[in-house]
Amino acid sequence: MKLFYATGTCSLSPHIVLLETGLPFDVEKVDLATGKTASGADYLSINPKGYVPTLQLDSGEYLTEGPAIVQYVADLVPQKRLAPPAGSMERYRLIEWLNFISTELHKAFGTLFHQAPQETKQAARETLAKRIAIVDKQLRTHEHLAGNQFSVADAYLFTVLSWARPLKFDLSGWPAVQAYLQRVAARSTVHAAMVAEGLIKA
Structure with missing residues (x-):
């Protein structure tokens, strides 16, 4: 997984959650002013909304919106109890x-x-x-x-x-x-x- 983030924004939240899980992941910084990632990619091609966070899944899909991302990540390791069981x-x-x-x-x-x-x-x-x-x-x-x-x-x-x-x-x-x-x-x-x-x- 890879988290696209920008310093001082709400992307800190899924960054914390990813660290809580202990799962392997990468991060890539986004310059929201220029719309470029640290590797030089066009961020709008990754997330047309133009803001962070975005999580690139191991499947290659992209997931956006912080509350959705953190629940997805929590459900990958239910034993960590970062979110209660779905449906409860x-x-x-x-x-x-x-x-x-x-x-x-x-x-x-x-x-x-x-x-x-x-x-x-x-x-x-x-x-x-x-x-x-x-x-x-x-x-x-x-x-x-x-x-x-x-x-x-x-x-x-x-x-x-x-x-x-x-x-x-x-x-x-x-x-x-x-x-x-x-x-x-x-x-x-x-x-x-x-x-x-x-x-x-x-």
């Missing part, structure tokens, strides 16, 4: 959280990264505050987002919430979230993924 209520709860992160947190943070009227950005910040409060409430009684087992939802949530610092979005009002981020950051796989992508030093 616990799996649907996981999907529920993945969708919440994607539509309510990822999207709102995305607004802050791009050029937008100040009123739009302020509205996004207010939405984020309400949504992060929901996450904080969950984490007051659970070690991880979908329970007490690290899952693909945690890889995604950690990735998205890590954008708070560069965007100067203050998380101090949510102590459970802060403690959670410290716990997840301490995982060897998370540290390794961040080092590999140049987000932190080894």
Whole structure:
């Protein structure tokens, strides 16, 4: 497998999950500005959507969209328990959280990264505050987002919430979230993924 990624984006999430599985995989960096991969390939020929992540499967097929990729990877090694069994209520709860992160947190943070009227950005910040409060409430009684087992939802949530610092979005009002981020950051796989992508030093 090969993961196409860009530093500082949501592709960190499947990178973490791949490391959690212990499966062999390669990574290739994408320059989103030029649309070229590190090997000089035209990224749009790989993923016409033009954004990351993209996972090239061993079959040669390409899979896009982070929540789909992390579930696919988790299901390759069910014994790692990165996702509950397909068809179980616990799996649907996981999907529920993945969708919440994607539509309510990822999207709102995305607004802050791009050029937008100040009123739009302020509205996004207010939405984020309400949504992060929901996450904080969950984490007051659970070690991880979908329970007490690290899952693909945690890889995604950690990735998205890590954008708070560069965007100067203050998380101090949510102590459970802060403690959670410290716990997840301490995982060897998370540290390794961040080092590999140049987000932190080894």
